[in-house]
Amino acid sequence: MRATSGRTVRDLRRENRTTVLRRLYFDGPMSRFALGPATGLSSGSVSNVVAELAAEGLVEEAGSVDSAGGRPRTLLRISPGSGCMIGVDVGETRVRIELFDLTLTELARTERPLAVDAAEPPARYEVGVVVGHIRDGIAEVLDTAGVAPERLLGVGVGVPGIVAHGGPEGAVVHGQTIGWDAVPLERLLRETGALPATVPYRIDNGARTMGQAELWFGAGRGARSAVFVLVGSGVGACVATDPMGPGRALEWGHLTVRVRGRRCRCGALGCLEAYAGAEALVARWREAGGNPPAGADEETALAALRTAADALDTTAVAVLEETAEYLGAGVSDLINLFQPERILVGGWAGLQLGDAFLDQVRAHARAYALHHPAARVTIGLGTLGPEAVTIGAAILPLADFFAHGGRRAEPETPESEAPGTQPAWRTTLRERTAH
Incomplete structure (x- = not known):
């Protein structure tokens, strides 16, 4: 079913879930009564969304507050244990890996030093070494905290350089100052087999991950x-x-x-x-x-x-x-x-x-x-201190989680490419350029 704006009912439901999750995450605990004006949703929509999120274990009760002349209102919050994220900072002298719960409480961390070659500074960033450090660090923090890989929302990685997304190999890093020329880091990490295929890697520039952390929490x-x-x-x-x-x-x-x-x-x-x-x-x-x-x-x-x-x-x-x-x-x-x-x-x-x-x-x-x-x-x-890059990297899968309404991203099903479903301008220009 498609709404009049072009969005489907499923899209609207996901957006409502995202709105409630974000409000509870950044401003909670909050009552259902307070969520209405805070989100702009009707009381019925808030009740439906909260019921769904609670049934899935994403939202839990967190005490109550008195109301003006009525019964105490139950406060709601994000459940800390309903998901985990890993943040990775590929820094100048070491690779830092941290495991967080959904409220960004640190559960485990480890660091792997990068050897510095004064004659050739980029040597510290040898691709195989960095990939190995990330693989081993992921295994260590999961084992230390006793967290199953399937509980991860994803792994975020902050790196130096330009990160290109959208190609067949996933995120590709162009790190001119560290000697990385079109390194398919996402594919290389996936090939290590450190995590199930359902757990995404999100890779981005380290300054951007630091900025995301300071913008949300700093x-x-x-x-x-x-x-x-x-x-x-x-x-x-x-x-x-x-x-x-x-x-x-x-x-x-x-x-x-x-x-x-x-x-x-x-x-x-x-x-x-x-x-x-x-x-x-x-x-x-x-x-x-x-x-x-x-x-x-x-x-x-x-x-x-x-x-x-x-x-x-x-x-x-x-x-x-x-x-x-x-x-x-x-x-x-x-x-x-x-x-x-x-x-x-x-x-x-x-x-x-x-x-x-x-x-x-x-x-x-x-x-x-x-x-x-x-x-x-x-x-x-x-x-947020010198570890802001790591925190921001962990936010990358968290942001995806919010954007999908508290659900893991699912592959998009493309609409039919039949001529009748295409915009008129596309068909017209195709016919024009064919002559």
Whole structure:
């Protein structure tokens, strides 16, 4: 049966389920009475949807509240144990895998280090090693928590680079800075046999997964539009214009900030990442005469740079001040292009540099940006910490779960391709181009 708007009754029922689930998830516990005005659904629709969700174990009672002169109203909430998700962060020096219940309570975690080859940094991202780490990490967290694979809503994976979706091999990663050229990561993970075929993998850019986490649960919550900046070994960003919709990953780190400038990891000259990424920042400190700890990883070296600057070491101060100006100039481009309500900085390096450094970035951003949008943007730090990418990765299958009304995605059945079912313009243009 098809509704007058073109949507089927099944579509409408799914949308109603999605609306109730989202409201309970983000604003619950709530009573049936409160769900009506909060969702815009009739009391009858709310009762029907809640009855379905409760029968499926997705919603449970969570106490009661007094009502004005009537019987106490039963509160409802999402059942934490009704599903689980795994989030994976393929980071600069390690792969982190975490298992969460439906309310994002961590059930288990593990980390697998990625060996760093100073001569050839992309070597740390050898595809077979990363796939093996994800496979073994999934098995470990499931075993630790005693969770059957069939209970998973899915596995989300945050990776560096551009992720292309929709092809026959699933998600394909184009990670120029890490030496990945059209890596069919989804197919490779599926081929490990770590999970049943019914459990989906959702793969996306790490800045986008971080942005999704901050938008839903962190400093971006309530924003109408926001840009999320990830500063780690490299630099990336995500722009979001819909509080519930997916953000869009930006290769912001490869914006040219200096013509014929420093060589970036991507091979180009003058990229923002070549000046503001942690790897480049430590290298610039060394080139300027600084003394990063011998053999230290990037996090330790960056901490040493920050300590030296706090002690008023002139070389360290100069490097950080220049870096703040480059980042501020890059942020000004985000302000001018997207005119967001908020810009939030995250990533382990961005958070490690902290508020004092961010004050300088704010000043430079406002100096370089147009006055009108610059006066209306708030620039701050993310609040979910360096693990926001992992949390955001776990949200990917959760978002799909919501979009399908609390049910696993089912293959779409295509409508007939018979001529009588096609739009008139399609037939007309096909006949026109045939001559």
